[in-house]
Amino acid sequence: MSTESESATWSGIAGWYDELLQAGSGPHQLAAETTVRLSPAVHGSDVLDVACGQGIASRALARAGARSVTGADLAPEMIEAARRHEANDPLGIVYLVEDAATLRTLPDAAFDLVTCQLGLMDIPDLTAALTAVHRVLRPGGSFVFVLAHPCFLAPGAQTVRTAEGRPGRLITDYLGERFWRSPKPQGVRRAGNHHRTLATYLNALPACGFTLELIEEPPAGALLARQQPVYSAIPIFFAARARR
Ligand SMILES: C[S@@+](CC[C@H](N)C(=O)[O-])C[C@H]1O[C@@H](n2cnc3c(N)ncnc32)[C@H](O)[C@@H]1O
Numbered sequence: 001m002s003t004e005s006e007s008a009t010w011s012g013i014a015g016w017y018d019e020l021l022q023a024g025s026g027p028h029q030l031a032a033e034t035t036v037r038l039s040p041a042v043h044g045s046d047v048l049d050v051a052c053g054q055g056i057a058s059r060a061l062a063r064a065g066a067r068s069v070t071g072a073d074l075a076p077e078m079i080e081a082a083r084r085h086e087a088n089d090p091l092g093i094v095y096l097v098e099d100a101a102t103l104r105t106l107p108d109a110a111f112d113l114v115t116c117q118l119g120l121m122d123i124p125d126l127t128a129a130l131t132a133v134h135r136v137l138r139p140g141g142s143f144v145f146v147l148a149h150p151c152f153l154a155p156g157a158q159t160v161r162t163a164e165g166r167p168g169r170l171i172t173d174y175l176g177e178r179f180w181r182s183p184k185p186q187g188v189r190r191a192g193n194h195h196r197t198l199a200t201y202l203n204a205l206p207a208c209g210f211t212l213e214l215i216e217e218p219p220a221g222a223l224l225a226r227q228q229p230v231y232s233a234i235p236i237f238f239a240a241r242a243r244r
Contacts, residue, residue: 026224051119055082
């Protein structure tokens with residue numbers, strides 16, 4: 001018998017996800033701060049936010065002064081949630097239902113900055129997505145992404161405590177790249193995601209025409225440290241900026 005966590009999809013959990021973020025999610029707050037901090041010269045830029053979900057990063061980039069922000073996501077329910085936020089608090093963001101693997105309706109060399117916050121792990125074909133991002137970026141444009149840290153959020157990873165009571169992460173299966181789902185009924189990753197090693201992500205960048213510029217493993221902010229203390233000493237995210 002299949003449980004909800006065995007069949008969850010991003011469309012199916014879009015309403016739940018939107019409520020989670022609106023209630024105040026430490027990981028998502030840190031992710032959005034990281035996306036904006038790593039983004040060069042947002043002011044006056046044309047920005048595409050890939051796998052934008054309900055638009056948390058798109059809104060942060062618009063508030064940071066982008067000239068235009070386009071948010072794209074494959075799940076229509078996520079785009080509906082993003083459009084509701086736009087209707088309630090207009091920032092001029094345009095949201096599209098769009099597959100990151102092709103970005104089919106978006107023209108070549110149309111954006112100064114492309115961001116992908118907590119999305120690359122959810123996209124099955126990494127090479128196709130990076131190739132599409134490269135195509136829509138202007139020459140010299142930047143790609144900023146934030147990942148659930150593949151070293152510490154690998155399949156089956158558990159938060160444990162040392163004998164002295166210090167929290168840590170127990171990793172038992174890092175090298176096995178595959179699609180997996182968190183078995184937690186309220187886990188964000190119950191919708192499933194593609195585990196890849198850090199080497200796979202980093203090697204994919206030059207293979208798709210990017211030059212890596214900057215890497216960050218951001219420490220927890222106050223909210224995340226309170227919600228999940230283990231991420232004060234271990235990075236929850238791996239973030240990077242690459243240039244076309
Ligand atoms: C963890 S959520 C992140 C959403 C948002 N960026 C955030 O930080 O809250 C992952 C998102 O990736 C989207 N996604 C998965 N596969 C996709 C694809 N092939 N193209 C575009 N979006 C995709 C899902 O619909 C979901 O909204």
